[in-house]
Amino acid sequence: MTRAEPQDMLSAVAVTKAFGAHLALDNLSLAVTKGGVIGLIGPNGSGKTTLFNAITGIHSPTSGSLHFAGRDITGRASERIAQLGIARTFQNLKVFRRLTVFDNVLGAQNSASDMTMWQMLFSVRRNETPRRDRVEHILERVGLTDRRHALAQDLPLGEQRRLELARALAREPELLLLDEPAGGMTPQETDTMAELIHDVAEAGPTVFLIEHKMGMVMRLCRHIVVLNFGRKIAEGTPKQVQSDAAVREAYLGSVARHA
Numbered sequence: 001m002t003r004a005e006p007q008d009m010l011s012a013v014a015v016t017k018a019f020g021a022h023l024a025l026d027n028l029s030l031a032v033t034k035g036g037v038i039g040l041i042g043p044n045g046s047g048k049t050t051l052f053n054a055i056t057g058i059h060s061p062t063s064g065s066l067h068f069a070g071r072d073i074t075g076r077a078s079e080r081i082a083q084l085g086i087a088r089t090f091q092n093l094k095v096f097r098r099l100t101v102f103d104n105v106l107g108a109q110n111s112a113s114d115m116t117m118w119q120m121l122f123s124v125r126r127n128e129t130p131r132r133d134r135v136e137h138i139l140e141r142v143g144l145t146d147r148r149h150a151l152a153q154d155l156p157l158g159e160q161r162r163l164e165l166a167r168a169l170a171r172e173p174e175l176l177l178l179d180e181p182a183g184g185m186t187p188q189e190t191d192t193m194a195e196l197i198h199d200v201a202e203a204g205p206t207v208f209l210i211e212h213k214m215g216m217v218m219r220l221c222r223h224i225v226v227l228n229f230g231r232k233i234a235e236g237t238p239k240q241v242q243s244d245a246a247v248r249e250a251y252l253g254s255v256a257r258h259a
């Protein structure tokens with residue numbers, strides 16, 4: 001792929017991201033079309049989070065370009081990219097620990113993902129809440145209605161991750177990037193999260209999902225892109241990817257390296 005195609009919701013064209021001499025992304029091209037869940041997998045350190053950081057304006061690519069809904073978003077500011085309709089969650093959670101569940105979601109409706117708690121509270125006050133009903137609706141969607149008055153820091157990890165998802169949904173994105181939403185979860189919490197992601201994608205935003213739990217990825221995704229050393233080594237349906245020799249080698253190699 002050497003250019004962005006108009007039918008693609010998101011595309012990366014020959015994106016390279018260097019950290020010093022290390023190429024976290026190496027001439028990576030990929031496209032995400034509208035609808036459903038698209039997976040992004042690969043061994044630890046293969047560049048998955050770096051790609052999300054490039055898409056969301058946290059790091060500018062060293063070269064190459066990124067396109068969303070027909071616009072070139074390469075190197076744009078995070079807030080601008082968020083306004084265009086991309087929301088994300090973080091591998092390391094970014095909920096406001098000392099705010100209630102309700103206030104976390106309320107504040108997310110009109111805050112940038114990198115706002116401080118004070119900036120967020122100030123912006124909530126200014127826009128005095130015709131939107132509390134929407135918060136209730138989102139809390140119901142993610143199953144946190146009963147927890148609305150709890151402080152985020154008092155929730156177990158599984159619920160904190162659902163809260164982070166709720167914050168992203170509050171922005172009504174067209175594209176939702178989820179970075180290991182089931183990381184550190186129990187099998188039961190993982191199942192709940194998988195169902196939730198399925199429902200979210202069915203109702204609205206296209207979901208681009210980074211996840212290590214292969215059962216979940218294979219069950220949810222209609223299309224999967226596989227990275228290794230910052231390069232795309234395979235893509236296709238879950239079945240195609242599972243039977244791909246390069247993918248098997250990448251995962252076996254990474255197990256051997258970490259053993």
Ligand SMILES: Nc1ncnc2c1ncn2[C@@H]1O[C@H](COP(=O)(O)OP(=O)(O)O)[C@@H](O)[C@H]1O
Binds near residue numbers: 023042045046049050
């Ligand atoms: N801000 C950074 N500075 C330096 N190196 C980084 C930075 N972010 C990521 N890297 C490196 O880039 C590579 C890819 O990292 P990452 O995208 O986090 O991988 P993944 O999410 O697939 O596990 C790793 O080698 C990592 O150490």
Ligand SMILES: [Mg+2]
Binds near residue numbers: 048049050091
């Ligand atoms: Mg990562």
